[in-house]
Amino acid sequence: MNYAQNRDAAPSRGAISRRTLLTAAGVAGGLAFTGRGGLAAAATAAPTPVPNPASYVNPMIGTGIGGRNVGAVDMFPGPDAPFGMIQWGPDTSPAGVNQPVGYAYSDSVIEGFSLTRLSGVGSYIFRDIEFLPTTKPVTRSPGTSWSSYTSGFSHRTESAKAGYYGVHLSNGIHAELTAATRGALGRFSYPAGSTATMLINATSSMGYNGSSLQITGPRTVVGWTTGGHFLGHSQTKLYTVYFAVEFDHPFVSYGTWRGATVSRGAKSVSGRGVGGWVDFNIAHSPVVHAKVAISYVSVDGALKNLAATSSDFATVQKQTYALWNEMLLKIKVTGGTSSELTTFYTALYHALLCPTTFSDVDGSYMGFDGVVHQTASGHVQYANYSGWDIYRSQVRLLAMLVPSQASDMMQSLVNDAEQGGWLPKWPVANTYTAGMGGDSADQIIADAYAFGATDFDTKSALQYMIKGATDTTSPLGQGWYYPRGYQATMTGIADYLKDGYVPTDSSTSSMGSSLTLEFAVADFAIAQFAGALGDSATYDTFMSRAQNWQNVFDPASGYIQPRGLGGAFLPATDPATNKEGFEEGNAAQYTWMIPQNLAALLTALGGTGAVIARLDTFFTQLNAGSGAPYEWAGNEVTFGAPWIYNYAGAPWKTQRVVRDIITQLYSPLPGGEPGNDDLGAISSWYVWAAIGLYPATPGTSELTVGSPLFPQITISMPGGGELRINAPGAGAGKPYVHRLTLNGAAWDKPWLPASVVQKGATLGFTLSAIPDQTWGSGKAAAPASYSQGEAPAIGFVSDPAVNVAASGSVAVTIGAQNVTGTRQTVSWTADVPKGLSLTPAAGSLSVPPGGRASQVVSVRPTGIGTTAGPYLVQVHEQAADGTNLPPVIFQVNVSVRFGSGGRKHAVIPASARTGARRTAG
Numbered sequence: 001m002n003y004a005q006n007r008d009a010a011p012s013r014g015a016i017s018r019r020t021l022l023t024a025a026g027v028a029g030g031l032a033f034t035g036r037g038g039l040a041a042a043a044t045a046a047p048t049p050v051p052n053p054a055s056y057v058n059p060m061i062g063t064g065i066g067g068r069n070v071g072a073v074d075m076f077p078g079p080d081a082p083f084g085m086i087q088w089g090p091d092t093s094p095a096g097v098n099q100p101v102g103y104a105y106s107d108s109v110i111e112g113f114s115l116t117r118l119s120g121v122g123s124y125i126f127r128d129i130e131f132l133p134t135t136k137p138v139t140r141s142p143g144t145s146w147s148s149y150t151s152g153f154s155h156r157t158e159s160a161k162a163g164y165y166g167v168h169l170s171n172g173i174h175a176e177l178t179a180a181t182r183g184a185l186g187r188f189s190y191p192a193g194s195t196a197t198m199l200i201n202a203t204s205s206m207g208y209n210g211s212s213l214q215i216t217g218p219r220t221v222v223g224w225t226t227g228g229h230f231l232g233h234s235q236t237k238l239y240t241v242y243f244a245v246e247f248d249h250p251f252v253s254y255g256t257w258r259g260a261t262v263s264r265g266a267k268s269v270s271g272r273g274v275g276g277w278v279d280f281n282i283a284h285s286p287v288v289h290a291k292v293a294i295s296y297v298s299v300d301g302a303l304k305n306l307a308a309t310s311s312d313f314a315t316v317q318k319q320t321y322a323l324w325n326e327m328l329l330k331i332k333v334t335g336g337t338s339s340e341l342t343t344f345y346t347a348l349y350h351a352l353l354c355p356t357t358f359s360d361v362d363g364s365y366m367g368f369d370g371v372v373h374q375t376a377s378g379h380v381q382y383a384n385y386s387g388w389d390i391y392r393s394q395v396r397l398l399a400m401l402v403p404s405q406a407s408d409m410m411q412s413l414v415n416d417a418e419q420g421g422w423l424p425k426w427p428v429a430n431t432y433t434a435g436m437g438g439d440s441a442d443q444i445i446a447d448a449y450a451f452g453a454t455d456f457d458t459k460s461a462l463q464y465m466i467k468g469a470t471d472t473t474s475p476l477g478q479g480w481y482y483p484r485g486y487q488a489t490m491t492g493i494a495d496y497l498k499d500g501y502v503p504t505d506s507s508t509s510s511m512g513s514s515l516t517l518e519f520a521v522a523d524f525a526i527a528q529f530a531g532a533l534g535d536s537a538t539y540d541t542f543m544s545r546a547q548n549w550q551n552v553f554d555p556a557s558g559y560i561q562p563r564g565l566g567g568a569f570l571p572a573t574d575p576a577t578n579k580e581g582f583e584e585g586n587a588a589q590y591t592w593m594i595p596q597n598l599a600a601l602l603t604a605l606g607g608t609g610a611v612i613a614r615l616d617t618f619f620t621q622l623n624a625g626s627g628a629p630y631e632w633a634g635n636e637v638t639f640g641a642p643w644i645y646n647y648a649g650a651p652w653k654t655q656r657v658v659r660d661i662i663t664q665l666y667s668p669l670p671g672g673e674p675g676n677d678d679l680g681a682i683s684s685w686y687v688w689a690a691i692g693l694y695p696a697t698p699g700t701s702e703l704t705v706g707s708p709l710f711p712q713i714t715i716s717m718p719g720g721g722e723l724r725i726n727a728p729g730a731g732a733g734k735p736y737v738h739r740l741t742l743n744g745a746a747w748d749k750p751w752l753p754a755s756v757v758q759k760g761a762t763l764g765f766t767l768s769a770i771p772d773q774t775w776g777s778g779k780a781a782a783p784a785s786y787s788q789g790e791a792p793a794i795g796f797v798s799d800p801a802v803n804v805a806a807s808g809s810v811a812v813t814i815g816a817q818n819v820t821g822t823r824q825t826v827s828w829t830a831d832v833p834k835g836l837s838l839t840p841a842a843g844s845l846s847v848p849p850g851g852r853a854s855q856v857v858s859v860r861p862t863g864i865g866t867t868a869g870p871y872l873v874q875v876h877e878q879a880a881d882g883t884n885l886p887p888v889i890f891q892v893n894v895s896v897r898f899g900s901g902g903r904k905h906a907v908i909p910a911s912a913r914t915g916a917r918r919t920a921g
Helices: 142-148 299-307 313-328 338-351 394-401 403-420 441-450 458-470 485-489 493-499 512-532 536-552 598-604 608-618 641-646 651-664 681-691 754-759 910-914
Strands: 089-093 109-114 130-134 151-161 164-169 174-179 183-189 196-201 211-215 220-227 239-247 251-258 261-264 268-271 274-280 287-295 331-334 364-366 372-374 703-705 712-716 722-726 736-742 761-768 793-797 801-804 810-818 824-831 836-839 842-847 852-861 869-879 888-894
Touching: 089 164, 109 174, 130 287, 142 196, 142 251, 142 274, 174 313, 183 313, 196 287, 211 251, 211 274, 220 299, 239 299, 251 268, 268 274, 287 299, 313 338, 331 338, 338 394, 338 681, 394 403, 394 441, 394 681, 394 712, 403 441, 403 458, 441 458, 441 512, 458 512, 458 536, 493 512, 512 536, 608 641, 608 651, 641 651, 641 703, 651 681, 651 736, 754 761, 793 824, 793 869, 793 888, 801 810, 801 852, 810 824, 810 842, 810 888, 824 852, 836 869, 842 852
Parallel strands: 722 761, 801 888
Antiparallel strands: 089 109, 109 130, 109 151, 130 196, 151 164, 164 174, 174 183, 183 287, 196 274, 211 220, 211 268, 220 239, 239 287, 251 261, 251 274, 331 712, 364 372, 712 722, 736 761, 793 810, 810 852, 824 842, 824 869, 836 852, 869 888
16 A cells, blocks of 8 residues: 555545744834834835845744733844744843843843743743943842843834844944854944943853853853753753853953852852953044854854855845745745734744754764764754644745755754654753653654655664653653653553543643644554554554544543543543633633544534534634633644634635634734744744645644735746745735636635655636635535544543432433434443443444444442442443444442441442553553
8 A cells, every 4th residue: 555645536534644233134125113112114015025034033932912912022133044043132120030031122221142942932041142232330249130231222223124133222332244144253442431231141041050161362252051840840851051152252251150259350150140351442443343153063163154154244244135036935935914024934933943953063963872973974954943833834834845854853863853752842952851642743754754755764763752752661752751750640551551531630640631633643643654654554543543532532522631640531621711621721622623634623623514613613802812712822822723614614714714713813023933932833824824735634744724824926846846926916915715726727715735845836816805605615615634543433421520428329311422424323331330220321322424323321329338329330332343432431429328326337349449440452
């Protein structure tokens, strides 16, 4: 069987996948922020097509507050090269010092300029080695009085564009920065006749754990700092970053500090709370140039990276700007307003910042084993993957646009596994972290391969994917990474392998339901990757595991629900407020996160009519946060939800909702994104949405269809071809598709085959401001779902916990929900613990297509002295073909009765105490 077949025909559910100052350095041709936080319109209309997309990049977008339920977007405005190692940019206060990225648009004080940061994350890391130019002589230790040296600033004299950042400080210094891949340049114009000093804080890192600084020559300073403890977890390993800086002015004096102690004339210092300063004579030249580079290997590595970086500010700025143009021209846009072009190309810019270069110019890098390794000639080691976030859209965009770099990124993950033993899922530098649940490296690798990044060791990659999904001998497995503390509540692989789900309990996993869904998606990705490589046995195994979402779907409530230690669903509560069992979301939001088999989910929810009505309610709010039963566009859990209308036969509603999100929640403003960007995740979703396409199913290369925002889009594809999108008259007010052609032939399906990604194509859209409720709405037009390994029905019980008096009885409904289009016969048998009776204790259900059937049974305690306490009743359900359905377990709470002498009988069955579970079939 050809596991990599193209699917140009209509899909079936069981199909196998394929796969200076503002005026001098403003944002030319786009938009520039005014001092009041507003926008100044571009002087001229956008060219057609856009020849210089870098001119529309405004790095100030995302540096502010994104609105209600959003908080800080956490973008930084400093210069960066595509996938650059170094991010020399401004840190501000008061708000910025409490934000992971270090910069807040609302601030008015520059704290300094640090060398590293992660783009758009909501957790503290990096911000290593902070530089602060000042006109004040060092009279007090900056280690204890840093704020006395900082300076105010105004957005009126601040500018940012691709590869450049500039700000005029209130102390009269004009600071300008530009960046290459491994090095960066600063240009600091001091006021004539002033003191010219540069402070270097070696201990600015988030998670700081020690530093060293040495003044090694008349114009050179080197050093290192160790940081880490990502997400505040003390178990997270530390990284060390080394730096080297060279100034064009010789030092006339210098010194160091440790804490409150100042050592004038000292050339070196190590320990905690340390730094140094250098003074310049600017009588003949008030402009001081600095060239700085970093390395995660050694000071010698930083010096090599320094030597490989040009010393000419204008040259580096021009080269990086040109490099951004080259990258951004992978998607050529014609038409659109200046605002739309700025939002689009800045989003694409943000999506191309990470993962970041980790190997030095000579190919050396620090491995996960703490040993220096060497990349193969011409290749790059990358680091910093926001795995849980980026697998849903950003990785596939990278693989499609820059397959060579994306292949190196995948090989980097394989290298990490070979050195550390396991694929990392949220790696920072050369360390494992406990970032988010699931095993997202599986999706990342499968996504990249499906979208054209195939030049890496796929055999080793698959081996480590399987290891992470099956090996329970180490805490470093699928799930979280550490055996103690907070991480102990987030493991779950052993439970998942045993039962097909992760229970929710403080002693095992407080987020068992979302973890189960993430594991199932990872299993699906493994299956697709294995299938594409021709490994049919692994494909079959993991396709069955990919259906484990069924084990946490409760037909009785209509939601993904958490199961307790005993296996019974926890009592259903308001899905808007019940976040128990879920990570960064709630039951209402996570219920839509079944990208591998949406057809079965939609059937289980009552069919397309019921689903459309439910989605309509869900999208009455577009960015509701985690405490409401609505869309939360600012978080990755619901990235796929707006596209589900395509599966339900109402693609025009996908077109409307997607357009509403990109026009209402994204803008060319400081708060112009709906949530933390998370290393390009939120930005990449916008890029896909504005193109009018979305990669809905991890590990596959099919695209589901929305509508393009621009009249013409041309995308460079990994196979060397182009995807040309023609949509005359397209714009914000015309979201609805009335006609679509694929390579000149009519195409009436709201999805595109894998060949579009593999070879390129020409799409022709006819758009309108009026919805067309017929295009793409046929049942056979729905995008592919993958049913292999699914149980044809999901069992349920009317209540996961019932109460009964010792001398009474209680009625319980046992049933099954069909998830297929054919009638199913389901037999059931109950395991009734001693002390209870169930009448009847077995039966058979005839379940109509897409419907449900049920039977009422009577539960009764059987005797005095053995009836008190909770009991677990397990109902084994089986389809006619022998397939075991997901477990049905409910708890019976028998009220105590009084024996002689008024003593309470409190006999608790062992099964209830130990949380006995039934293994899913």
